[in-house]
Every structure is written in structure tokens, then in C-alpha cells.
Amino acid sequence: QVQLVQSGAEVKRPGASVKVSCKASGYTFTRYYMHWVRQAPGQGLEWMGLINPSGNYTMYAQKLQGRVTMTRDTSTSTDYMELSSLGSEDTAVYYCARDNSNTVAGIMGWWLDPWGQGTLVTVAS
Amino acid sequence: SSELTQDPAVSVALGQTVRITCQGDSLRSYYASWYQQKPGQAPILVIYVKNNRPSGIPDRFSGSNSGNTASLTIIGAQAEDEADYYCFSRDSSDTHWAFGGGTKLTVL
Numbered sequence: 542q543v544q545l546v547q548s549g550a551e552v553k554r555p556g557a558s559v560k561v562s563c564k565a566s567g568y569t570f571t572r573y574y575m576h577w578v579r580q581a582p583g584q585g586l587e588w589m590g591l592i593n594p595s596g597n598y599t600m601y602a603q604k605l606q607g608r609v610t611m612t613r614d615t616s617t618s619t620d621y622m623e624l625s626s627l628g629s630e631d632t633a634v635y636y637c638a639r640d641n642s643n644t645v646a647g648i649m650g651w652w653l654d655p656w657g658q659g660t661l662v663t664v665a666s
Numbered sequence: 667s668s669e670l671t672q673d674p675a676v677s678v679a680l681g682q683t684v685r686i687t688c689q690g691d692s693l694r695s696y697y698a699s700w701y702q703q704k705p706g707q708a709p710i711l712v713i714y715v716k717n718n719r720p721s722g723i724p725d726r727f728s729g730s731n732s733g734n735t736a737s738l739t740i741i742g743a744q745a746e747d748e749a750d751y752y753c754f755s756r757d758s759s760d761t762h763w764a765f766g767g768g769t770k771l772t773v774l
Contacts, residue, residue, distance in 0.1 A: 576763070585766075585767050585768040586752050586754075586768065587765065588763045588764055588765055600761070600762065636708060638709075641714070645715050646716075648695070648696065648716075650696060650698070650699060650716065651696075651755070651756070651763065652699035652711055652714035652754070653701070653709075654710075654711040654720060656708040656709055657708065
């Protein structure tokens, strides 16, 4: 079955970096974009960015530009999201989610399915 | 702030019908998808591209679109539908994506 399995929880000091992995299985990895989404405690979902199927194009949310890097290893079907200069506001559960899209009646739509199980990143001194 | 606007909270009596809305300029040009999230769990897809349901999602869930508003309707809400619901689509710049702020659904 189509599945995304993420790396385990991390605790980081302020100013450090964290790298979260997302291993895909059950589908052709190089045919799909991957999005990253995060959720701070008690808050809503926040779109972080995406990486294209071949791993040579990324797009990031403006507020994270310069601190986030998304990469892809096609040999292991694994995506990575690295966030640097961590602050307490980066404490959140981080999710990877596969992109899907289609056009119906000339209108395009995107959906995220499946999702990884989430990785809790805690930033604390 | 989110460029897709949702009511923060909605309640519905058990067995009744509830509509959750998502407003944004981008919704005039693109479909939204909808996600259900229960405490401590990853979101799951419930509606995509106009009114499609993934396998396993009950047919009491449906989606619709009108102008700048996408709607998720639950006909005959059940206790297990109590959750947070998020819409997702292109943002108003048409270069990125965004989630709505989320709607907490309470089933009374």
C-alpha cells in the first residue's frame, strides 16, 4: 500500500538545525511531488513547501525562505526537510504529504494523500 | 494569517446536517480539498477536486463550490465526525499553496 514513514522525534537547542526524513513506498516515487506541512501545538496546519519529482526544483513558503531546504534521494525513495536557525516558534509536528492533482471541467485541484505519521520537533534550551 | 478563511468553530446536533465553509479569492479558479484531523492524529483526506471521496470516507461527506467559497457538507453527522476540518488550495498569489485556519466541529 502507498505509505510515507517519517523519522522519529527530535529535541533541538535554539539556533540548531533539524533534518526530518520521509520514506515513500508502494508507488513510483519519481512521479510525484511531495509537500511538507507543520502544525504548532494547538494551532492549524501550515504549508511549508514542496519538491518536484526529480528533486531539482523546490518552492518554499515565504516566511521560511532562507531557513528551509527540501531535498530528495531517488535511490532510496526518501525526501528530507531541513530547517535551520531553530527558534521556539518552530516547535511543531512536521508532516510530509504526497501531492496529487487533476483537472475537472477545466478547473484544477490539488490534494494531499497520503500523509506521513508526523515528526515532533521540540526546540528548547 | 491564512488566505483561506474558515469559521473557527461550528456545532451540529447528532444526525443533523452541517456545512463547513472556506472562502478565498483563489477558490474562484481552483478546487479545494478537505482534511479531517482528530487529536493526536495526522490529517486524512475526505474530499478532493469538486466532490470526490477517497475510499473509506462515508458518503455523508460531500463537497461543493460557488464563487469564492468551497463547502464541506456532512449529512447526518455522527459522533465520530467530531474533529478539526481544514481546506487546502492555491493561495491568492497563485504561486504557493495554503490551508484554511481550520474549523473545530462539535457534534452535540
